[in-house]
Amino acid sequence: MNWPAIRAVMAKDLTAVRRSKAVVLPMLLVPVLLLVVLPLVIGIAARSQDHFDLSRFLDNIPGDLARPILALPQREQLIVLVNGYLLAPLFLIVPLMVSAVLAADAFAGEKERKTLESLLHLPLADRDLFVAKLLTAYVPALLVSWIGFVCFAIVSNTVAWPVMHRIFIPTKLWGVMIFWVAPAVAALGLSVMVRVSARARTSQEANQLGGAVILPLIFLAVGQATGLLLVDIKIAISIGALIWVIALWLCSRGARRFTRDQLATRL
Amino acid sequence: MSAVIEAIGLTRSFATGVALDGLTLDVQPGEVLALLGPNGAGKTTTVRLLNGVLLADSGEARVLGLDPRTDGDEIRRRTGVLTENAGLDERLTARENLLFAARIRGLSSSHAQQRVDELLGRFGMFDRANDQVQGFSTGQRKRLGLARALLHDPEVLFLDEPTSGLDPAATRDVVELIGSLATEHGRTVIVCTHFLSEAGRLAHRMAVLHRGRLQAFGRPDELAATLWDGLEADVDTGAPVDDRTLALLHDVDGVTTAVASASGAHLRVRDRDALAVVVATLVGREVPVYSAIPHTPTLEDVYFAIEEKFT
Numbered sequence: 001m002n003w004p005a006i007r008a009v010m011a012k013d014l015t016a017v018r019r020s021k022a023v024v025l026p027m028l029l030v031p032v033l034l035l036v037v038l039p040l041v042i043g044i045a046a047r048s049q050d051h052f053d054l055s056r057f058l059d060n061i062p063g064d065l066a067r068p069i070l071a072l073p074q075r076e077q078l079i080v081l082v083n084g085y086l087l088a089p090l091f092l093i094v095p096l097m098v099s100a101v102l103a104a105d106a107f108a109g110e111k112e113r114k115t116l117e118s119l120l121h122l123p124l125a126d127r128d129l130f131v132a133k134l135l136t137a138y139v140p141a142l143l144v145s146w147i148g149f150v151c152f153a154i155v156s157n158t159v160a161w162p163v164m165h166r167i168f169i170p171t172k173l174w175g176v177m178i179f180w181v182a183p184a185v186a187a188l189g190l191s192v193m194v195r196v197s198a199r200a201r202t203s204q205e206a207n208q209l210g211g212a213v214i215l216p217l218i219f220l221a222v223g224q225a226t227g228l229l230l231v232d233i234k235i236a237i238s239i240g241a242l243i244w245v246i247a248l249w250l251c252s253r254g255a256r257r258f259t260r261d262q263l264a265t266r267l
Numbered sequence: 268m269s270a271v272i273e274a275i276g277l278t279r280s281f282a283t284g285v286a287l288d289g290l291t292l293d294v295q296p297g298e299v300l301a302l303l304g305p306n307g308a309g310k311t312t313t314v315r316l317l318n319g320v321l322l323a324d325s326g327e328a329r330v331l332g333l334d335p336r337t338d339g340d341e342i343r344r345r346t347g348v349l350t351e352n353a354g355l356d357e358r359l360t361a362r363e364n365l366l367f368a369a370r371i372r373g374l375s376s377s378h379a380q381q382r383v384d385e386l387l388g389r390f391g392m393f394d395r396a397n398d399q400v401q402g403f404s405t406g407q408r409k410r411l412g413l414a415r416a417l418l419h420d421p422e423v424l425f426l427d428e429p430t431s432g433l434d435p436a437a438t439r440d441v442v443e444l445i446g447s448l449a450t451e452h453g454r455t456v457i458v459c460t461h462f463l464s465e466a467g468r469l470a471h472r473m474a475v476l477h478r479g480r481l482q483a484f485g486r487p488d489e490l491a492a493t494l495w496d497g498l499e500a501d502v503d504t505g506a507p508v509d510d511r512t513l514a515l516l517h518d519v520d521g522v523t524t525a526v527a528s529a530s531g532a533h534l535r536v537r538d539r540d541a542l543a544v545v546v547a548t549l550v551g552r553e554v555p556v557y558s559a560i561p562h563t564p565t566l567e568d569v570y571f572a573i574e575e576k577f578t
Contacts (some may be wrong), residue, residue: 010368016358019399117356119414122371123344160345260339261322264315265281 002128009132011126012141013106023105031144032095035152039083043159046079054081075163083156083169088177089231094148095186099141103190106133107197108206114204117267120260130258134190134251141186149178155179176236184243191250198266269332270319271296271423271455276326279312286312288479289326294457294472299449301470302459303570308476310459311351314425317457331422344372347421351428351459353412356357357401361392361411364400365418369540372419386414407434413441424448427459436467445469467566475570477577483569490565493573497523497537498564503557504531512554517546536561 003165019021055170056064056078069085110116133193153169161169193206200206231239269292277290278279285308288295295299302310315321317330317346319339328335330342340561355364362383367381387393388411398426409432412428418423429445448454460466466473467487475483484489502508506526516525516532525534538540539561546559564572 004369004373008367012356012367016356017362019358030275035360048363113357114352115354117350118412121318121343121348122345122368123338123351123373124371157577218354260320264320 001131002125005124006128006132007133009129010139012138013102013133013136013147013203017102017105020105023101027098027101027144031148031151032096034087035148036155038087038106038178039152040159041116042079042082043156043163048162056076057081058221063257079156079160079163080168083152083160084171085173085231087152091145091152091177092185095141095182096144098189098191099137099145100193100217101180102137102140103133104137104197104200104203107194108200109203111200111267116263120264127255127257130255134193134194137190137193138186141189142183145182145186146178149174155248158257173231173233173236174180176233176240181236181240182244183246184240187247187251188243190255191247194254194258195250198254198262230243270294270329271298271331272457273329274313274317274326275328277313277316277323277328278305278323278325279323285479286478287316290476290481291326291483292453292474294482296455297449297453298471299445299456299458300492301466301473301566302457302476303466303473304465304476305476305574308477308481311427312479313476314348314457314459318346318348318425330541332531342431344419344430345421346423346425347419348425349409349412349416349427349429351413351431353408355403355408355411356401356443357398361403362396364411365415368415369418370459376418380447382418383414386417390392396577405435406437409433410437410441413444421454423455423457425457425459426460428523429458430460430462430465438462442468448498463565463567463570470566473566473570475573477574482571482577487566488563488570490573494569496566497521497535497541498539499559500530500534500542500561502531502534502549502558502559504549504554505557506530508554510530512549512552515548515552519548521545531557 023228054069058070058081069081072080079174110119124132149170153174156169157164157167196209197203197206272292272294274290274292277287278285279287290313292300293376294443298508302313304310304578312321316323317328319335319342322336331345334341335343335383335503356367359367365383365386369383376380384393387396390413391568392407392410392414395407400411403411409429413426413429416426424445426445430441433441445456445458449456454486456469458466458469466528470487472484472486473490475479503510508531509527513525513532516522516534519541521537521544523535525532527533534545536545542559542561546556549556
């Protein structure tokens with residue numbers, strides 16, 4: 001591996017991305033809404049109301065999961081339910097979206113900007129270029145997710161302190177989400193975009209083609225919100241493992257097709 | 268001296284058809300080769316194949332003694348390529364674009380900075396060094412692209428339309444630069460261009476491609492000899508020649524055709540010696556001769572004659 005060259009490609013791509021509002025804004029807006037604004041609103045709502053009647057919702061979810069929440073004082077139930085359980089699958093949108101947007105820019109964006117040919121004429125091995133492009137999308141996706149989670153934990157605990165009187169985030173479920181499922185989901189978004197970008201001519205086209213990857217997460221979030229599928233630690237670990245398998249399989253197939261000849265053929 | 272570039276039967280097809288069909292040519296050290304042909308002729312495919320960016324379906328190539336199929340990285344380390352659109356990242360500054368290429372090419376940080384500054388100055392881009400490329404004109408982009416291609420002082424330079432979009436002064440500078448790279452620095456240059464006058468000024472040999480096939484390859488004068496018998500010439504006698512003089516010209520050995528022109532006669536003669544006989548004959552008959560100018564076909568004449576044969 002030619003690490004100096006890989007770092008050079010990453011630095012170039014990330015500098016360029018930083019200067020593109022169309023790429024940066026959605027990447028920041030979604031994490032801010034999900035991980036700062038939403039817990040803030042929930043915390044404020046919980047503080048301003050004496051109690052929320054969650055009994056109808058909690059009746060619909062499996063007893064093993066409902067019981068610990070029902071055991072809490074009524075004022076704490078809303079905060080623990082939303083910030084501790086319901087937001088967890090929604091949080092996965094962040095690594096997925098960031099990795100997918102950056103991967104589309106890194107792979108299909110080179111074609112769109114007509115910079116791919118000059119890149120292919122540089123002395124950079126196919127494998128090094130592929131790794132550089134993967135890392136350009138993957139590393140920021142993880143960083144945004146983890147930094148976003150730290151912000152989420154600070155906001156949630158701070159706003160809910162008058163109600164909770166203790167630090168309740170991170171939970172074990174959040175730990176699994178952050179360190180196991182989120183990296184897998186980032187890899188999934190990335191690997192889907194690698195495949196899609198091979199055919200797409202622009203990053204917008206790649207985003208449209210690859211957008212379907214977000215559907216399973218929406219099902220997961222809806223399942224969580226309706227009590228059809230409530231993600232506990234075991235389920236989260238299983239889901240993470242499944243996503244890792246799919247992402248690695250897609251990535252390895254993408255790597256096989258990522259050759260100069262294939263890329264130049266589609267110029 | 269062995270060739271810097273050798274291609275034997277190089278062939279490449281895409282889903283849309285054959286892009287290059289059995290290309291065989293060689294380029295000698297320090298030579299400037301003009302790769303000519305209309306759009307879709309296979310010029311860019313040739314450059315990509317020789318740099319190992321595309322792989323040939325069949326045939327062989329050697330660039331600097333290396334095989335593009337297996338030694339692509341080493342070839343690309345020693346060649347510089349200016350692509351048709353300069354291929355610069357618009358969101359980066361001029362300096363950042365060059366520094367990126369320098370880092371990939373393994374230049375140390377201090378050497379890269381020094382070389383980038385030197386080239387920005389040489390191409391008149393120093394005052395725009397820290398501006399993002401998105402505001403640059405085509406000419407500025409082209410100059411920056413050329414600077415990037417020269418960053419590592421390559422042994423072989425591939426230039427795809429190096430002067431398109433440049434103003435006349437910049438065009439002259441680039442043409443002089445390419446010429447000096449070959450003559451003073453011994454670099455080998457392959458120029459793909461539609462600008463035939465520049466190609467004529469620069470190129471030692473020309474290769475004409477048409478629909479992926481090499482239609483002609485050689486020095487312009489050699490190719491002209493295969494296309495036309497003899498050469499054209501204008502004889503200035505101060506006024507159109509009369510019928511008697513025209514008949515006299517027809518009788519001179521080595522004159523193929525003779526027609527009256529506004530200032531004398533337009534002839535096709537076997538060679539320059541035949542033109543000397545024409546002058547001697549006219550002077551002997553007391554016909555005044557103010558000038559006799561042979562017209563050696565230019566690269567442009569040769570190119571269009573070849574194009575005409577295949578269209």
